[in-house]
Amino acid sequence: MIPLEHVIGLSAILFVIGVAGVALRRNLIVVLMSIELMLNAVNLAFVGFNRLWPGTLDAPRLDGQVFVLMVITVAAAEVAVGLGIVISMFRNRDSVNLEDVSLLKW
Amino acid sequence: MTAVQVLFYLFAALALASALGMVLNLRNTVAAAMSLVVTMVSLAGIYVLLEAHLVAAIQIMVYGGAIVVLFLFVVMLLNLRADEFAPGRQWLTKLAAGLVVLAAGAELVRLLSGALPEPGPLPPGFGGYRMVGLLLYTDYLLLVEVASLLLLAAIVGALILAKRRID
Numbered sequence: 001m002i003p004l005e006h007v008i009g010l011s012a013i014l015f016v017i018g019v020a021g022v023a024l025r026r027n028l029i030v031v032l033m034s035i036e037l038m039l040n041a042v043n044l045a046f047v048g049f050n051r052l053w054p055g056t057l058d059a060p061r062l063d064g065q066v067f068v069l070m071v072i073t074v075a076a077a078e079v080a081v082g083l084g085i086v087i088s089m090f091r092n093r094d095s096v097n098l099e100d101v102s103l104l105k106w
Numbered sequence: 107m108t109a110v111q112v113l114f115y116l117f118a119a120l121a122l123a124s125a126l127g128m129v130l131n132l133r134n135t136v137a138a139a140m141s142l143v144v145t146m147v148s149l150a151g152i153y154v155l156l157e158a159h160l161v162a163a164i165q166i167m168v169y170g171g172a173i174v175v176l177f178l179f180v181v182m183l184l185n186l187r188a189d190e191f192a193p194g195r196q197w198l199t200k201l202a203a204g205l206v207v208l209a210a211g212a213e214l215v216r217l218l219s220g221a222l223p224e225p226g227p228l229p230p231g232f233g234g235y236r237m238v239g240l241l242l243y244t245d246y247l248l249l250v251e252v253a254s255l256l257l258l259a260a261i262v263g264a265l266i267l268a269k270r271r272i273d
Contacts, residue, residue: 001108001110001111001224001225002110002111002114002155002156003222004222004225005217005218005222006114006115006118006218007114007152007156008217008222009214009217009218010118010121010122010152012210012213012214012217013122013210013214014121014122014125014145015210016206016207016210016211017122017125017126017129018125018129019203019206019207020129020203020207021128021129023199023200023202023203024129024199024200024203025129027135027186029135029177029180029181029186030128030129030131030135030138032177033128033138033139033142033177034128034129036142036169036173037125037128037129037142037145040145040146040149040169043149043161043165044149044152044153047152047153047156047158047161048156050156050158051156051157051158051225052222052223052225052226053226054157054225054226054227054228054229054232055229056229057227057229057230058229060229060231060232060237062232062233062237062238062241063241065158065160065161065233065238066238066241066242066246066249068158068161069161069164069238069242070249070253072164072165072168072169073253073256073257074253074256075169075173076168076172076173076257076260077256077257077259077260078260079173079176079177080176080260080261080263080264081260081263081264081267083176083177083180083264083268084263084264084265084266084267084268085267086180086184087180087183087184087267087268088267088268090184091270096184096186
């Protein structure tokens with residue numbers, strides 16, 4: 001049996017790698033990929049905890065896996081819109097560097 | 107150590123290595139996207155080991171098949187192969203990232219001391235398409251409808267954003 005602590009630990013480490021990618025990278029596409037990585041880490045935690053509390057034999061509980069499906073849906077929508085923004089930004093600024101879109105930053 | 111544990115640690119190491127490879131790859135965006143595929147597929151393997159079979163299949167189909175391909179399309183459309191940016195110079199974001207790493211590390215140390223109970227016995231058919239589908243179309247029907255609306259809005263939004271000129 002897989003120790004659940006290690007599953008949650010892997011999820012935490014993947015999430016931290018995603019945070020580091022968002023905070024430190026300047027390439028907008030890699031930042032979007034890091035956001036995907038964070039969403040995946042959360043999915044892993046959902047699946048792990050669902051395995052920990054699977055319900056009884058008469059009344060199984062699969063709510064964690066249903067939430068994972070919803071997170072995947074939201075991730076797909078976010079990537080579609082995010083990459084559309086990347087394309088239009090590349091058209092207007094000729095760059096995907098985050099430093100070039102700092103108009104709203106103080 | 108059983109076969110399941112060996113496979114879990116194998117997939118975990120693969121996922122960590124490829125995630126690090128994605129974030130640390132400063133030169134080649136295509137290679138970063140391919141690293142992301144490896145991460146997604148190894149996570150799908152871990153889902154199978156955790157008895158979430160439908161989620162594993164959808165993970166491979168949606169992430170490995172659709173989302174990463176979309177990333178690759180955009181990278182190649184914009185021809186970004188040789189883009190190299192210097193890392194950012196804001197100390198504030200670095201400080202925030204450091205704080206998150208510290209908090210997650212402290213939580214990890216607390217977790218690894220073995221606080222979680224042993225998983226219980228599984229109901230038959232756990233994680234299969236029949237059980238998850240039944241739940242999706244009874245208890246979570248409203249959620250499915252909202253998800254379909256969200257996807258429609260995303261399609262229209264992406265089209266409008268990526269169009270050169272809106273007539």
